[in-house]
Amino acid sequence: MHIRTEKAERHTLSVLVDNEAGILARIAGLFSARGYNIESLTVADVTEDEKISRITIVTSGPRGVIDQIISQLDRLIPVHKVTDLTELGAHVERELALVKVRGTGDHRIEALRLAEVYRARVLDATTSSFVFEVTGGSEKIDKFLELMREVGLIEVARTGVAAIARGRDAA
Amino acid sequence: MEGEAMVTERSGADILIEALTDLGVEVVFGYPGGAVLPIYDAIFNQTRIRHILVRQEGGAVHAAEGYARATGKPGVVLVTSGPGATNAVTGIVDALMDSIPLVIITGQVPTGLIGTDAFQECDTIGITRHCTKHNYLVKDPAKLGDIVHEAFHIATSGRPGPVVIDLPKDVQVATAAYRKPGTANLPHKGYRPQVKADPSLIGAAVEMIASAKRPILYTGGGIINSGPAASQLLRELQRLTGAPVTSTLMGLGAYPASGDAWLGMLGMHGTYEANMAMHGCDLMICLGARYDDRVTGRLDAFSPDSTKIHIDIDRASHNKTVQVDLPIVGDVGRAMEDMIKMWKASQHHKPDLTAWWAQIEEWRARDSLYFPPSDTEIMPQEAVRRLHEATKARKPIITTEVGQHQMWAALYMGFEGPNKWLTSGGLGTMGYGLPAAIGAQLGNPNALVIDVAGEASIQMNIQELATATQYKLPVKVFILNNEYMGMVRQWQDLTYGGRHSHSYSDSLPDFVKLAEAYGWTGIRIEGPDELDAGIARMLETDGPVMVDCRVSKVANCFPMIPSGAAHTEMILHANEVSGEMDDEAKALV
Numbered sequence A: 001m002h003i004r005t006e007k008a009e010r011h012t013l014s015v016l017v018d019n020e021a022g023i024l025a026r027i028a029g030l031f032s033a034r035g036y037n038i039e040s041l042t043v044a045d046v047t048e049d050e051k052i053s054r055i056t057i058v059t060s061g062p063r064g065v066i067d068q069i070i071s072q073l074d075r076l077i078p079v080h081k082v083t084d085l086t087e088l089g090a091h092v093e094r095e096l097a098l099v100k101v102r103g104t105g106d107h108r109i110e111a112l113r114l115a116e117v118y119r120a121r122v123l124d125a126t127t128s129s130f131v132f133e134v135t136g137g138s139e140k141i142d143k144f145l146e147l148m149r150e151v152g153l154i155e156v157a158r159t160g161v162a163a164i165a166r167g168r169d170a171a
Numbered sequence B: 001m002e003g004e005a006m007v008t009e010r011s012g013a014d015i016l017i018e019a020l021t022d023l024g025v026e027v028v029f030g031y032p033g034g035a036v037l038p039i040y041d042a043i044f045n046q047t048r049i050r051h052i053l054v055r056q057e058g059g060a061v062h063a064a065e066g067y068a069r070a071t072g073k074p075g076v077v078l079v080t081s082g083p084g085a086t087n088a089v090t091g092i093v094d095a096l097m098d099s100i101p102l103v104i105i106t107g108q109v110p111t112g113l114i115g116t117d118a119f120q121e122c123d124t125i126g127i128t129r130h131c132t133k134h135n136y137l138v139k140d141p142a143k144l145g146d147i148v149h150e151a152f153h154i155a156t157s158g159r160p161g162p163v164v165i166d167l168p169k170d171v172q173v174a175t176a177a178y179r180k181p182g183t184a185n186l187p188h189k190g191y192r193p194q195v196k197a198d199p200s201l202i203g204a205a206v207e208m209i210a211s212a213k214r215p216i217l218y219t220g221g222g223i224i225n226s227g228p229a230a231s232q233l234l235r236e237l238q239r240l241t242g243a244p245v246t247s248t249l250m251g252l253g254a255y256p257a258s259g260d261a262w263l264g265m266l267g268m269h270g271t272y273e274a275n276m277a278m279h280g281c282d283l284m285i286c287l288g289a290r291y292d293d294r295v296t297g298r299l300d301a302f303s304p305d306s307t308k309i310h311i312d313i314d315r316a317s318h319n320k321t322v323q324v325d326l327p328i329v330g331d332v333g334r335a336m337e338d339m340i341k342m343w344k345a346s347q348h349h350k351p352d353l354t355a356w357w358a359q360i361e362e363w364r365a366r367d368s369l370y371f372p373p374s375d376t377e378i379m380p381q382e383a384v385r386r387l388h389e390a391t392k393a394r395k396p397i398i399t400t401e402v403g404q405h406q407m408w409a410a411l412y413m414g415f416e417g418p419n420k421w422l423t424s425g426g427l428g429t430m431g432y433g434l435p436a437a438i439g440a441q442l443g444n445p446n447a448l449v450i451d452v453a454g455e456a457s458i459q460m461n462i463q464e465l466a467t468a469t470q471y472k473l474p475v476k477v478f479i480l481n482n483e484y485m486g487m488v489r490q491w492q493d494l495t496y497g498g499r500h501s502h503s504y505s506d507s508l509p510d511f512v513k514l515a516e517a518y519g520w521t522g523i524r525i526e527g528p529d530e531l532d533a534g535i536a537r538m539l540e541t542d543g544p545v546m547v548d549c550r551v552s553k554v555a556n557c558f559p560m561i562p563s564g565a566a567h568t569e570m571i572l573h574a575n576e577v578s579g580e581m582d583d584e585a586k587a588l589v
């Protein structure tokens, strides 16, 4: 007997929650307990009184599982609202990465040139290294990192995806 | 605690008692320890709440479940930190799976010691986060009142479930003001379960039922949870539509077993007619059930040609395992009420289901509850049947442990009303029945309460015999003693070539002497000729009675849909079925 797996879709979910102790554990634990994937998760409070946080989760799974994830999140007591931004369509997703690259000579010049193409900013420089700040969709950042690997990537810090619906209204 | 304060302050422990009293709590099941001593001291000083001292915290939670299920009120538990809380976990998961409203108060080490591996510290919040509907760590006595009120609201509304309140010892001692909050002041504004279903969906459901040729009402524990009115509404909905009714294990009693439209329980050990009707229906109306794997059998073969309506208060129950055509979120009782109103308003006639009923009668004629009789030994099915005959006039509350005896009780007891059948369905927890019977008896002092037990399961919470003795609860325990973990042995017979690996109940105690040691009456029934007299003696005897009923050691529980099989692949009253299954089947639950 072998274990079978099903075809997965990638979805970005935006979840508004009460900003209280343990909320992240509640969300993360729901995913692990029910065997759902988390590709990325970001969280910060988003209201003036700091009482509500927005959690952005990128997950993947078969269609039915995505629907279950939304329903299961919705049933947590501190959750106010769950929006499937992927399903909604028009939305923007951004991620920020800090990328350390080491190299001299041609590698150094190449790194700078690539950074320019990707509109990455130099946050720190030594004679043999750079720290770049790059923002964009996850794919752009993946691509940037792939290129940097060739010229001397040392380490990376990524924020994970923040996302919001396009247009004038709240999703 | 300034002298000029307008509202008097009181300790966290007193606030807890005050809030529980405001919420109408009459009984708390508990067990003391260091981290709850301030609460126990507050209990000592009052008479409004009755504390029932169990013998192990696991017993407290099951007793609270039994109390809740039999009375419709939330069950309340009080245990200490560390081992007290961990002992409670099985019952908490049990309540989560079966949607039983509970509030469990656990003591915790003082806030300053949390995280230091203090004596009897454990991460109760972490441990129970995913096996409760919600949980709270209270760090400020000023917030305790609101939290207790919200905990009860959450436990009892929407899809009910267990809620844990973890209360550090210093918070029990520190003082604050308590005022009774309104529901508008509760901390979580986002929690608003949808009780009323969307009328347009209800309208669609009514039209579908009116035009169905082969409808079936597939009912579940949600109807019991909705309250006794929902059971009455189900009966009316059935009268109007003429549809046959089946039920999950958890929903037994919502529709009377003596009713004409009753097909019996469905699922793995359900009747032939119930499962065949589920398979062959053109419209499945699922009312407060959740398409559990014990009900559906093999998913790709589950009722392939039916349109499916699913009414459930928990949106996450929709399309979890089975894709349905019309999911409706709402309280099932309210939804049935609305359906009945719309049915009448649209002047639908009772549909002509003659052909469907004729088909069902053919299935019924297979008599799937038949079992081979015996003159020499008591057949367990016969024992349950006799027990039912002897007790039905008294409308007993039946609890069970887990195993074959549980299924036999479900199939042969016959329930006429809700809140009379208390069993561990979702988790299947051995050791549930005795404490649950104790809780049920406390909530219904005059009722006849019987735990139909197995000799293995009953030993899992045997210590609770003392609780019944202490509180003079006339609980009856009827053990179908087959000297086996019968259900395990049955699976070994069916799947593992009859290799009975560790499923024999060796070194059994003498249950009669054991009962007597705890101050109970013990009765042994050895053979068929003693059965009726033994049952009669149990019923005549005041106070708690334990019956050791010796039954056939080899009887297996049929009908059965083997794990991973389709509804159409039932094994009916087979005497002996033995075999070996392939790995795919062995890997299924």
Ligand SMILES: Cc1ncc(C[n+]2csc(CCOP(=O)(O)OP(=O)(O)O)c2C)c(N)n1
Binding pocket: B401, B402, B403, B404, B405, B406, B428, B429, B430, B453, B454, B455, B456, B457, B458, B480, B482, B484, B485, B486, B487, B488
């Ligand atoms: C706490 C727990 N452990 C193990 C099981 C697995 N299990 C299910 S039924 C059963 C045997 C029960 O034996 P008994 O109480 O004698 O009932 P019988 O099946 O013989 O009627 C076991 C071990 C369980 N359900 N619960």
Ligand SMILES: [Mg+2]
Binding pocket: B403, B454, B455, B456, B480, B481, B482, B483, B484, B485, B486, B505
């Ligand atoms: Mg047994």
